[in-house]
Amino acid sequence: MSGFGSFTHAVVRALPQSLAKEALRTGSLEVDLLKAQEEHDKYVSVLKHRLGLEVVELPADEALPDCVFVEDAAVVCGDTALITRPGAESRRKETEAMKAALTELGLSIVEMTDESATLDGGDVLFTGREFFVGLSMRTNQRGAEILADAFKDYAVSTVPVQDRLHLKSFCSMAGPGLIAIGASEAAQKALKIMQQMSDHNYDKLTLPDDLAANCVYMNLPSKGDSALRLLLQVFEKLKDHMLIPVSNQEKVKVDGALTCCSVLRI
């Protein structure tokens, strides 16, 4: 677990104009494109300047309104990148640019070619010792199986996700062995399942707001322990971390969480 969170690269993608109107969303909120753009820029800036990551910025594609949420297009662990087959038909093509970028980074690419499989990266929680894959509207069993095949070293457990878009809509890793989890019933239920399925003990960080439980944790040699967070209600528990608040309000309107906007590699 020592190397957990030590990333060197990040892949992000610019916001398309079409995001405002055409991006998939569970709510019906209007997106202020300008503001969203600002937030995204800030996010990328933090990755790049504050954290010193090599950031690969992919251009937006107007035909892919959700393309900014690159997390769903690939799962990277170790030297392997699994190019997913997103659950939403309209997002399938998002993987093309991602595949090219990750190939460029020298990762060994595994593609999900099975037509019956779907998997969104947002449903994949890697804890450093194992994977949890949410079975949601976007991710199915077959997709999880292929992920298990791609990352054979690790146990891959499935977790039913109800009432939420993705598994990571209410949880994420906030540190080595530390799971940030929302306080909602759905989140707590999922956490219990994860705890039961795991051979490991995880600390948990419960956040009153599910979305707040979605954060990006990094352990960078040059920067020390740091966490990128949207909402910071529970700082006390993260004393050791440097918290970097990043606003993400606009993208949240289209179900975009913090982790959604980058694919990180070690």
Added chain:
Amino acid sequence: MKMVVCHVTLLDGSQFSCEVEKRAKGQYLFFQVCDHLNLLEKDYFGLSFKDNAEQRCWLDVTKEIKRQIRNSQWQFVFSVKFYPPDPSQLTEDITRYLLCLQLRQDIASGRLPCSFVTHALLGSYTLQGELGDHDPEEHRLDYISDFQFAPNQTKELEEKVVELHKSHRGMTPAQADAQFLENAKKLSMYGVDLHHAKDSEGVDIMLGVCSNGLLIYKDRLRINRFAWPKILKISYKRSNFYIKIRPGEAEQFESTVGFKLPNHRAAKRVWKVCVEHHTFFRLVSPEQPTKTKFLTLGSKFRYSGRTQAQTRQASSLIDRPAPAFQRTSSKRISRSLDGAPVVNVSDYSQADGAGENSPALELNSDSKSQQVEVMERPNADAATSITSETAFETDGAGAPQRKDLDKTQEDVLKHQASISELKRSFMEATPEPRPSQWDKHLTGSPATTLRLQTHGVPQNTPPRPGTDSRDASKSAEVKPEGNEVIEVVEETVVIEEVVKAKPKSSTPEASVPVETEVKEERSLSSDSESEDEAEYHAQPPSTSISTQQIKEEPEEEQEAELSQQAPPSAIESQPSAEAADPGPAAEEEKAAQPHEEERTDKPLLTPDEAPNGHAPQGEAPPSPQTAAADEEEPHIVNGSASRVETEHLPQVICCSEPPVVKTEMVTISDTFAAQKTEISTKEVPIVHTETKTITYEAAQLDGNGDGEPGVLMTAQTITSESLCTTTTTHITKTLKGGQSETRIEKRIVITGDSDIDHDQALAQAIKEAKEQHPDMSVTRVVVHKETELAEDED
């Protein structure tokens, strides 16, 4: 003494042969092998062999080799049985080296899946350990073609391995092994013993037994996990394997999850593996048969070796210079001899030797002590082996609990999504064919109680020609059709010698047919064998009944099913639960009744189709240890069963525990319905039927059946009837390996209403049987009781 040559395949692929007496126990051979390997930390290892069905089985060190391998070759494989979760805690490098060899095999065969990168990394440590530092001159790329690092080895992988190998310069072989293990132990399938199974819906899944508990996989995905602390009991019945789960915080009742294995043996195998892993990893010491209920599994079969805690303690006393050994992988023996390899060895010994120096070897004492332990165990083991029930009681028992994870997990358990799914599926899947009426056993019927006593004379021999128990049961069931009002309670008690039944059933009204099957088995000629076993007799638990007992006698199979569930308070409990069903589902149904928290899962024991009903005995029957079980679950059967002495049959009976048998309650209400439907197919009309089946199986003295199927010499059937009893006697003589064995199987059907003291009648019947054949032993008694109840009573 006749000597036999055993061939053992070692972890490096080499063969080790040694002569053993034909009647030698497993431990003799095992120790020979360990001595040969200079291995002291032997508890993590074991010998396995292939049975007739080509299935790999662990050799029980406490039992005779010959009885275990039956007709198979005297060919064994030495391998790791318990994978230490933290290999760095092993005391000696030689132990770690052997573990490495095992893992290399596991990886090359694909049993232990890992990624490309991990294959490369582990491969590089293998090279460093066996060849030493990379030598550009000596080691061209093809030097590694002799090694197998992965199931599908590519050039790319080999290149990566070499690349990494170069980076390990300066690492000693022992360090390389340690690094290898540090990485291998993190693999998710490290130390997971997989067994094919199906869930209730017939979907293929895998059961993975490991140091932490039981894992359930579907394809590659982990779909559930039951940590040992969450498991109250493990049992098997026929080809079904069950685990009883501790209720979560929010749950009131325990639940039972069942899985369908390919066959009875597979079910038994996974059960045994679970019992052994649980004991080894979770307990401080193996349970003592008699006392300390708290550490007991409740099943008769027990793991008799040292636990991990004990072996660690023992290892800490190891005081010898690190033994020199050569790291030579079988694949490339020639190579290792030149150049680099030699260096390794020497380096190694120096390095290690330096660290731990104590010249004097206390090996002897050490080994002796070990042996002593072993020796003592046999008894216990023997007893253990008998177990039929698999009650595994982890908890209350006070086994060391880890509160941490487990606690939290309890909640998780509730996660019924998957569990309940499994349950449901299980139940649905289970509908088993009922071979005969015998099979129908219980549903947790509360009311009936059977008491089998040895004495008493069979009073009745009545008039129902041709009725054997089967008929009886049928009749019982049939009746219901006529009246919806009637509940039929069937009780089947399989007892070898002892049967405890509850006090009488409260449901007297309808006719209560009690079927008693007394089977006596004795091999006349096998004196020698019996003698061996005789030793065990001394201790109650120690019956030597081994798995072997499982014979292949068709007839018995049916009986084997007997589930020994006698519901204690059954009567009071709601009737609804009681439906007679044959399959495992039935058992679960019982569970349906809430109050009784304790269920007797004994039924699980059932031997499967296999050999004879006896088969189950090995594990199920009466083991002394049962005591533990008692606490939580009153297993009548077990308690009583504990003794297997041939001649003391009667006494055994006395041993029986409290008369009340509790039934398992499965909280799955759906199940019940499911079962009903199943049942209905057969006996549509029966509205309320209670069936109880209690099975007692004595440990068998003889190797019976195990080894050889035997040749049927004669068979005859005699039927006699008295007032209310019909006795059908089958006498079978078989010739096995030069010895003739006579089996007498009696079926006594006692028919009558509540006025009859069934217990008394049964006791008499058994006693009479014994008197008639004083030189034989009762190996099994099945009491199958059906009670029809008027609905009014409900």
